[in-house]
Amino acid sequence: MISVVVPVYNEEENIVPLFEKLKKIMNKEYEIIFVDDGSSDKSYEILKKIHSDNENVRCIKFSRNFGKTAALMAGFEMAKGDIIVTIDADLQNDPEDIPKMVEMLNRYDAVSGWRYDRKDPFISKKLPSIISNKLSRWLTGLKIHDFNCGLKAYKKECLDDIELYGEMHRYIPAVLAWKGYSVGEVKVRHYPRKHGKSKYGMKRLARGLFDLINFKFWAGYSTRPLHLFGGAGLVMFIAGFLIDLYLVFLKILYEEKLSERPLLLLGTLLMVIGFQIFMTGFLAEIMIRNYYSSSNKKIYVIKEKLE
Numbered sequence: 001m002i003s004v005v006v007p008v009y010n011e012e013e014n015i016v017p018l019f020e021k022l023k024k025i026m027n028k029e030y031e032i033i034f035v036d037d038g039s040s041d042k043s044y045e046i047l048k049k050i051h052s053d054n055e056n057v058r059c060i061k062f063s064r065n066f067g068k069t070a071a072l073m074a075g076f077e078m079a080k081g082d083i084i085v086t087i088d089a090d091l092q093n094d095p096e097d098i099p100k101m102v103e104m105l106n107r108y109d110a111v112s113g114w115r116y117d118r119k120d121p122f123i124s125k126k127l128p129s130i131i132s133n134k135l136s137r138w139l140t141g142l143k144i145h146d147f148n149c150g151l152k153a154y155k156k157e158c159l160d161d162i163e164l165y166g167e168m169h170r171y172i173p174a175v176l177a178w179k180g181y182s183v184g185e186v187k188v189r190h191y192p193r194k195h196g197k198s199k200y201g202m203k204r205l206a207r208g209l210f211d212l213i214n215f216k217f218w219a220g221y222s223t224r225p226l227h228l229f230g231g232a233g234l235v236m237f238i239a240g241f242l243i244d245l246y247l248v249f250l251k252i253l254y255e256e257k258l259s260e261r262p263l264l265l266l267g268t269l270l271m272v273i274g275f276q277i278f279m280t281g282f283l284a285e286i287m288i289r290n291y292y293s294s295s296n297k298k299i300y301v302i303k304e305k306l307e
Helices: 015-025 043-053 068-078 095-104 122-140 168-179 202-221 225-254 262-295
Strands: 002-008 030-036 057-061 083-086 110-114 152-155 183-187
Touching: 002 015, 002 068, 015 030, 015 043, 015 095, 030 043, 030 068, 043 057, 057 068, 068 083, 068 168, 083 095, 095 110, 095 152, 095 183, 110 168, 122 168, 122 202, 152 168, 168 183, 168 202, 202 225, 225 262
Parallel strands: 002 030, 002 083, 030 057, 110 183
Antiparallel strands: 083 152, 110 152
């Protein structure tokens, strides 16, 4: 079964055309899960009508706007299919690209769409996206072109234990790649928005950047924070120690007055701060170990097991 998850936020004019397009390309058992993220227009009334007329449609309505990440997580939890496809409700992606993405899941665990000919304003949408994608490729190490494309396909087992917060939905492929799953990319069509207003702007881009930095830290040091804090603390402590050692030699050999040397304060400060950062890493290490032991989470992901 294929489960199509569609986050919806104030898309009353786009829902019915999108649903009709999705129905046309489905040639096997399927379900379409619409997640209304606290819309203030008539989106949910339209969804209820579609649900009453179609047994393959399931709907979720949030009490308020929680964001796209939360909407996708709710859809993933409800999905029954062994393949999960996500697509935005704004009609800018073409549902006819879904079959080729599903076919690619024979070779990959996840497939991300690439809007190679994007039909959006350059200054407000395309330029920030270019900068964001370059940063994302650099920090995550995943070489895909379009992290924020809403059209993606996944094998269900990839998403079973995934945890997402903030604006992390755009980095799902990076999270999966970090877990060891294979991620592919395919060019998809893109169209200008005809109805409704875009929900993205510089504010959400900044939030996404903060989540990207958080992901980089978590991916690199979630199971070994002492390697980060301990290394930085040790470098600062050694630098401070060498400065103070140099001043001690000046005192012994040349009888200089150290109380008048700002370097004395700098060296002492570096040693104290370095020690504190090292201890922060040590405490973080203890907290991480308690987190994994108390939550029964594993620091590894098993893809297949033969017994």
